[in-house]
Amino acid sequence: MTPIQTQEMRARRQPASALSRLIRNPVQLISAIILLGLFLVALRNVLPLNGAAEYQPDQFARQLIFGLAQGSIYALIALGYTLVYGILSMINFAHGEIFMAGAYMGFFAITAAQETGLLASDPVLALFITLLIGMLSSAVVAVLVERIAYRPLRNAPRLVPLITAIGASIALQQIFLRLFGASTRRYPDVGWFVLPNACPALGTQGLDDTGLCRGIDLIGGRYDVTVIGLELRILPIHFLVFALSLALMIALWLYVHRTKSGKAMRAVAEDRNTAALMGVNVDRVIVTTFILGGLLAGAGGVLYALYNQQVSPFIGFLPGIKAFTAAVLGGIGNIPGAMFGGLFLGVVETVAPSMLGLSSQLKDVIAFGLLVMVLIFRPQGIFGEVLSSKRG
Amino acid sequence: MSLLEVEHLHATYETIVALRDISFVVGQGEIVTLIGSNGAGKTTTLNTLCGLTPARSGSIRLAGERIEALPPHEIARRGVIQSPEGRKIFARLSVLENLEMGAFSRRDNRAVKRDLEDVLGRFPRLRERLHQPGGTLSGGEQQMLAIGRALMAKPRLLLLDEPSMGLAPIFVRDVFESLVALNKQGTTILLVEQNAHMALMIAHRAYVMQTGLITHSGDAKVLRKDPAIIRAYLGGA
Ligand SMILES: Nc1ncnc2c1ncn2[C@@H]1O[C@H](COP(=O)(O)OP(=O)(O)OP(=O)(O)O)[C@@H](O)[C@H]1O
Numbered sequence A: 001m002t003p004i005q006t007q008e009m010r011a012r013r014q015p016a017s018a019l020s021r022l023i024r025n026p027v028q029l030i031s032a033i034i035l036l037g038l039f040l041v042a043l044r045n046v047l048p049l050n051g052a053a054e055y056q057p058d059q060f061a062r063q064l065i066f067g068l069a070q071g072s073i074y075a076l077i078a079l080g081y082t083l084v085y086g087i088l089s090m091i092n093f094a095h096g097e098i099f100m101a102g103a104y105m106g107f108f109a110i111t112a113a114q115e116t117g118l119l120a121s122d123p124v125l126a127l128f129i130t131l132l133i134g135m136l137s138s139a140v141v142a143v144l145v146e147r148i149a150y151r152p153l154r155n156a157p158r159l160v161p162l163i164t165a166i167g168a169s170i171a172l173q174q175i176f177l178r179l180f181g182a183s184t185r186r187y188p189d190v191g192w193f194v195l196p197n198a199c200p201a202l203g204t205q206g207l208d209d210t211g212l213c214r215g216i217d218l219i220g221g222r223y224d225v226t227v228i229g230l231e232l233r234i235l236p237i238h239f240l241v242f243a244l245s246l247a248l249m250i251a252l253w254l255y256v257h258r259t260k261s262g263k264a265m266r267a268v269a270e271d272r273n274t275a276a277l278m279g280v281n282v283d284r285v286i287v288t289t290f291i292l293g294g295l296l297a298g299a300g301g302v303l304y305a306l307y308n309q310q311v312s313p314f315i316g317f318l319p320g321i322k323a324f325t326a327a328v329l330g331g332i333g334n335i336p337g338a339m340f341g342g343l344f345l346g347v348v349e350t351v352a353p354s355m356l357g358l359s360s361q362l363k364d365v366i367a368f369g370l371l372v373m374v375l376i377f378r379p380q381g382i383f384g385e386v387l388s389s390k391r392g
Numbered sequence B: 001m002s003l004l005e006v007e008h009l010h011a012t013y014e015t016i017v018a019l020r021d022i023s024f025v026v027g028q029g030e031i032v033t034l035i036g037s038n039g040a041g042k043t044t045t046l047n048t049l050c051g052l053t054p055a056r057s058g059s060i061r062l063a064g065e066r067i068e069a070l071p072p073h074e075i076a077r078r079g080v081i082q083s084p085e086g087r088k089i090f091a092r093l094s095v096l097e098n099l100e101m102g103a104f105s106r107r108d109n110r111a112v113k114r115d116l117e118d119v120l121g122r123f124p125r126l127r128e129r130l131h132q133p134g135g136t137l138s139g140g141e142q143q144m145l146a147i148g149r150a151l152m153a154k155p156r157l158l159l160l161d162e163p164s165m166g167l168a169p170i171f172v173r174d175v176f177e178s179l180v181a182l183n184k185q186g187t188t189i190l191l192v193e194q195n196a197h198m199a200l201m202i203a204h205r206a207y208v209m210q211t212g213l214i215t216h217s218g219d220a221k222v223l224r225k226d227p228a229i230i231r232a233y234l235g236g237a
């Protein structure tokens, strides 16, 4: 081989290795994505596409808030995928339906609270009970799925539990369909009002049907306000969803890193047999994992239903695959990865369409396009490590 | 009654018969070694004792209680603790967390703390690396960690699968010396070793395995001088 040939080859390899070096580092990768986004915005504002209006900071801020709320729901669901994957190296494709079960049972709880008058007299308690029932229901469904569909196949080839997972997903959907019908049910209005002395500032926006102001409506309210020069439409529920999800994620982190059973869970995730040799009951850890995933998904389900105000047996599907996408984005099996992946996906799919001058109906295309890109360029996800080093 | 009594044990991997009719005992306070060439069934024996590989037939008694049908964590809770072949350190857990995992089934937190100090005293290297992920340790340090982790369980019966594997000779001596010291303090040890020479030096008794069978057994001092053993396992005439 002549020196010229080798030089040529080196030159050809250079850009590829620069790209791969870039995507090896999560921080650089994220900065690169953000820079790319900004570049596209700039480009779009210079060459306005099909007469679309310029992209405004207010719009960005509004969408960012919504994207974070939506993304925190994805994150809550994504954690369930990632926890189960970390322990069993399998994708629990019934997880979207586990989420749905929580939202649906939460519906029964909140309707009961409405009928008994608890919702009106003590909305905070009623919401707390709803959330709790949603979380517990999802956890119960998750444990049942593990017992019935996965445990008997623990040592089967990896394709087999994948198939039963899809079976479990369809079965759950059908069970809810048969039990409760296909119709969409509406979550009741809650009316959790805080800060009554904010009324003067709210003006007419704070008035209800009867012309009374009871304060800021945390669940159903929407307020047009101007903050540091930005015209925003604030839905307090978005902040509530974000804050609650964050609290649950912190609780999960503390459990995994600060408790003895969390340590056992990490040990089982690394090496099931060796953990068993230390006296860890592996089956119990696996059940705990499904319970945790279920609790988070159930909370996500209730929060999702609270701001969409509706449930049906089919609502698990799309958030389920979106959250799966988020888990893969962040690096499946990686807990911070799932949290970040969820928020990232929520923000990108809300912000990107209008930023790029596209129809917001394309947000799913963007979400799954992102998944495809990650699978091609960084299959281990943004925070994931290369598998061989994990098992090594 | 011996601490461990194994009778007519059979184990298979699907169609492969790995153990055929194994019987042996380990007395309280002994060091017993199990030697044999590659694939003889030593690791399988330890894993069957721990419940990781199911026993097809036969019995395993720990202080008289039958344990062959118990799940691995129940056996570990009864004090049968294995330091497995290839160390099997939890690579992402810190050194400290690895040691704490060793004490997983213990409830006597104060004694655990004392034993942690004891293990760190025995292996000072580990103290320097307490908060480092287990996977970043060198091979020898990982072996110390694996033994330390097993000690944290306060084992009644310590099973060691090739603790000298991959270690420099000077480390091997260290490890074996610490095993003798442990045994002097009352720990019963069943030691599987490739390094038959060293194993026979420190053991009281030995069993020799070949293709799933125990072919020789007896006093370690005697086996050390047995011409057949010397030829087959001690490398030389
Ligand atoms: N998981 C498995 N599946 C199938 N066969 C196995 C499995 N593990 C071990 N074997 C077989 O069982 C036999 C005994 O293996 P074992 O690991 O117990 O040997 P060993 O004496 O520990 O050998 P070494 O000194 O090489 O560690 C071997 O023939 C091996 O190929």
Ligand SMILES: [Mg+2]
Pocket: B042, B043, B044, B085, B161
């Ligand atoms: Mg072996």
